[in-house]
Amino acid sequence: MYNAGKIIPGLLIFLGLVTFPFWSNLGRAYDVPELVMPEAEEECVLAGDWMRANHMILLDDWRDLAVRDNKRLFTNDAGKRFDMSLTKTCLSSQCHANKDTFCDRCHDALAITPNCWDCHVVPTIGEE
């Protein structure tokens, strides 16, 4: 016969240990690292706060629109138009020309590696 008195507490301790990485992070926001903002441009394609939370959704949309539907112009709320392009818009010399001191600071802090740059070129700083 098995001994429920030992197995059940043992199981609970085991569950607590294996799920520790999940609940120990509950409610903890990551510290946003220091970011170098563009000098030439004051505003992103959409509001900065919105972009901080949702840029990944916008970029996935841009990718799908450009690659699948060949739609390559994005018009923002203010009627301003942008090329839907990672390299030519987001990482242009006017904007986040330095991926290391902007995009990568957050992604490294979060230990995520968006796969975009497996294919897309990271512009060399100082070039268009």
Ligand code: HEC
């Ligand atoms: C497997 C290779 C590959 C990966 C990974 C990839 N792309 Fe692309 N992407 C392409 C190719 C090929 C095109 C087509 C180039 C064109 O038609 O201008 C493209 C075009 C685009 C475009 C429009 C054109 C431009 O100048 O940027 C956007 C925006 C885009 N991708 C975003 C992304 C994003 C965001 C990611 C990561 C989440 C990503 N891509 C990952 C290969 C890739």
Ligand code: HEC
């Ligand atoms: C303020 C912090 C921050 C900055 C700055 C930042 N990111 Fe992100 N990025 C995130 C977070 C958080 C996620 C979401 C991670 C998740 O959902 O797993 C993310 C995810 C992404 C993804 C989606 C990856 C995927 O596989 O779906 C892309 C693409 C991306 N970022 C591109 C960029 C680019 C390009 C820049 C610079 C122009 C940038 N990010 C700057 C925090 C940031």
